[in-house]
Amino acid sequence: MGGAEVTGDALNIATTVAPITNLVALVVGDSPATVTGIVPEGTNSHTFEPPPSVAATLSKADVVFINGLVLEEPTRDLAVANMKDGAVVCELGTAVLPESDYVYDFSFPKEGGKPNPHLWTDPPLAREYVSLIRDVLVSRDPANEATYAANHDKVVAMIDRLDAAMVEATATLPAEQRKLLTYHDAYAYFAKTYDWQVVGAIQPSSFEEPTPKDIAELIDQVRAENVKAVFGSEVFPSPVLEQIGREAGVAYVDVLRDDDLPGEPGAADHSWAGLMRFDYVTMVEALGGDASVLKGVDITVDSADKAYYPQ
Numbered sequence: 001m002g003g004a005e006v007t008g009d010a011l012n013i014a015t016t017v018a019p020i021t022n023l024v025a026l027v028v029g030d031s032p033a034t035v036t037g038i039v040p041e042g043t044n045s046h047t048f049e050p051p052p053s054v055a056a057t058l059s060k061a062d063v064v065f066i067n068g069l070v071l072e073e074p075t076r077d078l079a080v081a082n083m084k085d086g087a088v089v090c091e092l093g094t095a096v097l098p099e100s101d102y103v104y105d106f107s108f109p110k111e112g113g114k115p116n117p118h119l120w121t122d123p124p125l126a127r128e129y130v131s132l133i134r135d136v137l138v139s140r141d142p143a144n145e146a147t148y149a150a151n152h153d154k155v156v157a158m159i160d161r162l163d164a165a166m167v168e169a170t171a172t173l174p175a176e177q178r179k180l181l182t183y184h185d186a187y188a189y190f191a192k193t194y195d196w197q198v199v200g201a202i203q204p205s206s207f208e209e210p211t212p213k214d215i216a217e218l219i220d221q222v223r224a225e226n227v228k229a230v231f232g233s234e235v236f237p238s239p240v241l242e243q244i245g246r247e248a249g250v251a252y253v254d255v256l257r258d259d260d261l262p263g264e265p266g267a268a269d270h271s272w273a274g275l276m277r278f279d280y281v282t283m284v285e286a287l288g289g290d291a292s293v294l295k296g297v298d299i300t301v302d303s304a305d306k307a308y309y310p311q
């Protein structure tokens with residue numbers, strides 16, 4: 001927070017990954033502010049290097065919202081090097097998560113210095129992002145405070161609906177079936193919230209493929225833990241995970257996404273909520289639960305005069 005108050009011109013906002021871009025766009029709603037997303041959808045955000053053209057976008061921004069927790073260092077560095085006087089970078093995840101709650105794991109080992117950054121896949125943490133987004137927008141652009149505050153409340157109400165549906169869907173899964181073995185480890189905080197267990201993640205911190213020894217151990221683990229399904233990510237196609245599923249004799253589901261929004265731009269499901277609902281339904285059904293309440297949840301937010309995801 002902080003930085004100069006913007007008077008006259010509309011606020012210029014830059015953001016990084018698509019789910020965060022959508023949450024910002026929903027709080028902005030029909031205020032005069034503009035939102036520009038930087039990381040193209042379907043890109044590996046963990047290794048994304050912004051092209052030089054992004055410097056121009058960042059140099060015009062009054063506020064740059066990033067996830068933080070060391071997810072987007074090249075973009076953050078480019079922002080810091082190019083931002084105008086008085087502009088601010090807001091690291092949402094770094095701001096809302098106390099260090100004592102950082103999760104480190106196989107894909108994000110502590111010695112690598114990068115905690116698991118996937119806070120946005122957990123509705124209560126996404127709710128905190130949205131409140132911080134409102135606070136920063138209000139501090140930079142108090143003339144539109146009422147708009148930001150009203151939109152914030154609508155987004156939070158939508159997140160509450162999704163959260164409640166996730167609690168209900170979880171209850172349809174016996175505790176011993178709530179086991180996630182994923183390729184890309186995007187559900188660490190989600191799992192803590194809903195009392196699921198991340199039994200393993202396969203992707204090494206280097207984003208290379210795991211070793212044959214890692215694979216053999218994972219196959220043993222899948223059998224020992226009686227995991228019902230293993231989950232791949234569409235951004236990281238993995239023959240290895242397919243092999244693990246085949247050899248362990250469990251379902252292999254390769255459609256999870258952590259920042260590639262489903263649906264067409266402008267549609268309600270082309271959004272943070274559409275993305276999360278898609279993943280939750282996929283996981284609950286593959287593990288043998290009933291996802292009907294999730295499928296029926298209303299994810300629309302009527303703050304969105306503009307497209308849900310600005311292009």
Ligand SMILES: [Zn+2]
Pocket residue numbers: 045046118184186258
């Ligand atoms: Zn990710």
